[in-house]
Amino acid sequence: MPHAGLKTIIALSFVLAIGFLLVILSSALYGQYSPLFVVATYLVAPIPNAICSRYASSYNDDFMDSGSSASSVLDLGRFLTGFLVLMGMALPAVLAHAGVIQLGAMVMSIIGGLLIYGTIIAFTMFFQEESDF
Amino acid sequence: MESRLFRFPLPTLPSAQTLRIFGVYSSGGLFALGIWFFLDAAIFSKYANPGTVHVQFVDWIPSICSVLGMIVINSIEKARLSAESFSFSGSNDAWKARLVLFLGFALMAGGLAGSVCVLVLKYVVPEYPFPTLYFGIANVVANSLIMLSTVVLWVSQNFEDEYNYSLAL
Numbered sequence: 001m002p003h004a005g006l007k008t009i010i011a012l013s014f015v016l017a018i019g020f021l022l023v024i025l026s027s028a029l030y031g032q033y034s035p036l037f038v039v040a041t042y043l044v045a046p047i048p049n050a051i052c053s054r055y056a057s058s059y060n061d062d063f064m065d066s067g068s069s070a071s072s073v074l075d076l077g078r079f080l081t082g083f084l085v086l087m088g089m090a091l092p093a094v095l096a097h098a099g100v101i102q103l104g105a106m107v108m109s110i111i112g113g114l115l116i117y118g119t120i121i122a123f124t125m126f127f128q129e130e131s132d133f
Numbered sequence: 134m135e136s137r138l139f140r141f142p143l144p145t146l147p148s149a150q151t152l153r154i155f156g157v158y159s160s161g162g163l164f165a166l167g168i169w170f171f172l173d174a175a176i177f178s179k180y181a182n183p184g185t186v187h188v189q190f191v192d193w194i195p196s197i198c199s200v201l202g203m204i205v206i207n208s209i210e211k212a213r214l215s216a217e218s219f220s221f222s223g224s225n226d227a228w229k230a231r232l233v234l235f236l237g238f239a240l241m242a243g244g245l246a247g248s249v250c251v252l253v254l255k256y257v258v259p260e261y262p263f264p265t266l267y268f269g270i271a272n273v274v275a276n277s278l279i280m281l282s283t284v285v286l287w288v289s290q291n292f293e294d295e296y297n298y299s300l301a302l
Contacts, residue, residue, distance in 0.1 A: 075157045075290060082161025090169035097173055099181040 008126055016119040022112030026092075026105040034095055035109035038088050042117040045084035046124065052077025088113045156289025160282045164203075167278030171196050174271035177264075184265045191255065192272055195247035199279040202240030206283055209234055211291060241280055248276040 020039070027033045056070040089110055096106035147155075171192075178188040209230055252269030 072290075075286075078154060078157040079161035079164070079286070082158040083165040086162040086165035087169065090165060090173075094169060094173040094176055097181075098176045098179075 012119050012123055012126075015115055019112045019115030019119065022108045022115065026101075026108035026112065030102050030105050032101050032105070034100060035092055035105055037091055038109050038113040039116060041084055041088040041091065042113050042120065045081055045088065045117060046120055048080035048084070049077040052080075085117060088117065153289045156285055160286035160289065163278050163282035163285060167275040167282060168196075168200075170271050170278065171275035174268045174275075178268055182264070184261065186256075186261060186265050186268075188268050192251055192268065195244040195251060195272060195276050196279070197244075198240050198247060199244030199276050202237045202242075202244060203279060203283045205237035205240060206234060207286060207290075209237070241283065245273075245276045245280055248272040 023035060023039055027035045052073050056073045092101065092106040092109045092113075095101045096103055101109075175188045175192075248269075252273050256266050256269035
């Protein structure tokens with residue numbers, strides 16, 4: 001795990017700002033605000049993972065029950081996270097295919113959403129050690 | 134630094150746990166891809182359809198069957214499938230699990246077959262041109278992706294049965 005300093009925070013917030021800028025631009029430039037759902041999707045995406053890992057770690061405390069149910073709870077969280085991440089990419093494509101938004105808006109909102117989600121992932125990777133114990 | 138035999142070290146294979154986690158994530162992704170392929174066809178049919186044929190409830194039935202089959206297959210406790218030799222509460226558990234599993238696989242195969250059936254009967258036989266034909270093709274693609282997602286999830290969940298990490302915490 002690399003050392004996380006002040007520069008990391010600044011770089012991450014910069015990337016997050018660029019991501020939000022792209023998503024907001026993709027909706028505001030064309031006057032059609034449905035690409036904003038991408039932000040909601042990516043913000044929701046880490047939540048099932050977090051809930052399920054917390055639940056599984058409390059589940060595992062009585063270690064008579066050997067792990068199987070706890071790991072399936074973990075798998076459910078991962079499955080939902082994977083679902084939400086791909087949904088964030090599929091949503092602008094579907095909207096563009098149905099003619100609701102333009103092609104440029106689709107590209108901008110996909111890139112912006114990926115930047116936002118990458119920031120969230122990088123942030124949890126850098127700062128997980130403190131919150132573990 | 135470990136002593137190496139070759140200059141260029143072979144990339145080490147990721148551990149079983151990593152593969153399993155990656156498999157579960159990609160299974161969720163494949164499932165989302167399948168669902169959204171079909172929803173794309175439905176939304177396109179509602180908003181930008183040049184023709185007169187629309188996606189109706191008939192087109193939804195195969196996907197509903199596939200999703201139900203996926204839920205049934207993956208809610209079975211997999212240790213129960215081979216539990217005949219050391220079961221505590223009678224030896225009737227294994228065949229129940231296999232029966233439910235069979236129902237799940239039947240639902241899923243029925244979904245795939247139904248999507249092909251809808252494609253042929255509703256779109257290919259009347260010889261519709263392409264934007265309409267896409268609804269049927271998207272249906273088949275969606276059901277195949279849901280089936281692939283189930284396979285990936287099943288394989289990656291059976292992956293780490295050799296090691297049990299539960300006591301390591």
